[in-house]
Amino acid sequence: MNWNKIYLCFVVLGFFSLGIVYLVLSGGIQYNTLYESPQTSDALKDWNIIYNETLLREAIMDIHNNNYEVKEEDVCIKTLPDCIIIGVGKSGTRELIDFMSIHPNIVSKSNPYQFRGGLQSSNSEYSRVIRQMPCRYSDQINTIKADTYLQQREKPAEIFAMNPRVKLIAIVREPVSRLISDLTMLTKERQTIYKDRYISNSKDMKKRIEYLVNIPYKELPVQVYKSIYDDGLERYMKVFNKNQILVIESNEFKYTPVNVFKRVEQFLGIRPFFSNEHFVFNSQKGFYCIRKPDACTKTMVCYSSARGRSNRMQIDKKDLESLKEYFRPRTERFFKLLGRRFDWLN
Template sequence: MAALLVGVCLLCMQLHMIICRPALSEKNYMSTFPFVNDEEIRKTSFKNVSHPNGTSQYLPHILIIGVRKGGTRALLEMLSLHSHISAAESEIHFFDLEDQYKRGLEWYLDQMPFSYPHQLTVEKTPAYFTSDVVPERVYNMNSTIRLLLILRDPIERVLSDYTQVFYNHKQKNKSYPAVEDLLLKNDELNTDYKAINRSLYHIFMENWLKYFPLKNIYIVDGDRLIKDPFPEMQKVERFLNLSPQINVSNFYFNKTKGFYCLRDSGRDRCLHESKGRAHPQIKPFLLGKLRDYFHEPNKKFFELVGQTFDWL
């Protein structure tokens, strides 16, 4: 017993300001994460010292891992409508950037929002999905974490990717090539273009499935989330075992912006003006090349995850 007490004291000294999360009843905890075991509960039960109001910073229970220009910000904002969700506002890039990762889990914990014990903490960084090193690092932090991956038609994602970079240059009064100049090389599709490579979903998914089973990952249909967000958010709620709080009245179509905005407790809010920008029009022959190129990669992805999307 004395040796055990000494061990506990040494552990507390090493963790500094991190203390154990108050014990949750098995019934309440397992209703949120039905497949975790006692070892994993202990592994993910660290938090910063509580504030007097009962809130603390917890390591994330949920990660939105990508994909870039797939609708991650919209998904995070919609998920935040739920009272049991506490979301980190900024992209932390903890797992994909070496300088951030070297700071350790205590630093990562300090970046989390303050939340109540009944809330689930979520962080989103779209770059996680396409990074080679992130899946293993996330697994080492929490092997039972829930992962949300939002994807769009790969061609739409390519054009959205281009649009963002184009406007980023424009805001800095810098020139940027026309989309055709980047998509084509010697009259053939430029498969070295990063925006195209990021849309080869099966390659990155294979890496994630080395560490996480499909039951840990929910793939959100980004195209459907844009067109009709409520049904998609119902599915997300069910995957996370959240009580059904998000409802159709939380969404309204903004004709000026051309996409759905949110209504929460009588307050209306829309995504930043940088969202929903019109994509460049490309010539039919180039669109055909993109469709031909992504046909097989899309099929491989569908086979990998056991479901299909309207991309073929």
């Protein structure tokens, strides 16, 4: 038995505990947003659960850095993105790019990014984009998240002009649930910019749905348009080869992330790395967290405890069916373009 290792583990745990107590007493953090003891679930009874996005990303980078060795004489340089997550918001884009960064051969800029027009090598926008990219080594993929790009008409041509060999990933969610999630967030935050639109509050949802199913397509609010995927996919397929576009279904990613990431590895042409040892399912919240590497105890690190809201708008079943029927023709067309079907219309 290695008593030195056991002693070191207890010392580390002691310092960690003292640090948490100090931060809580000093007001530096709120205890219940950083750490929660497992509740009644048998699957979680032996786990410590940390809810903190900063610590989550630190755990991700620990895994990434511990498994990457720089080749001799290789240089870390800034380049234009090799891969862009083009959408769709409220479908899991944040989790997708964060968790992708676990892979030693993927570096990412997780904050949403917007190109300002064309990207010719002679203009200032080209230089600005490169300056803001993380540096990468020669065997790494540089990835950014731009989760409105699937719907923006001008983006396929602009991206192609920037890098015709770029890889594109879209994660998509059942249209009605994506829309409700978007509306819930906007209503919760009381964003006054939408005050006079049908998404202003949660009291008149029935009227807003009736408004939605009768509004002309060209006048759709952006939150509705983001749940329509066929036009965006068609625009990208006209510009890029099909093997440059990967479409991920949100629920598949939510419940079987390793299966999805194996497809991402093949799509990007990088070595197999993702495994179940990196992820732990948090049954209290219904999503996967990251297993903290080299922890002396079983510890998972998750997004904030507010992630995965349970207070979504309550919508009458008849109104839900109206929304589903509204999106049905566009969803069927999306399936046809994609050559695959998801279990969205049943």
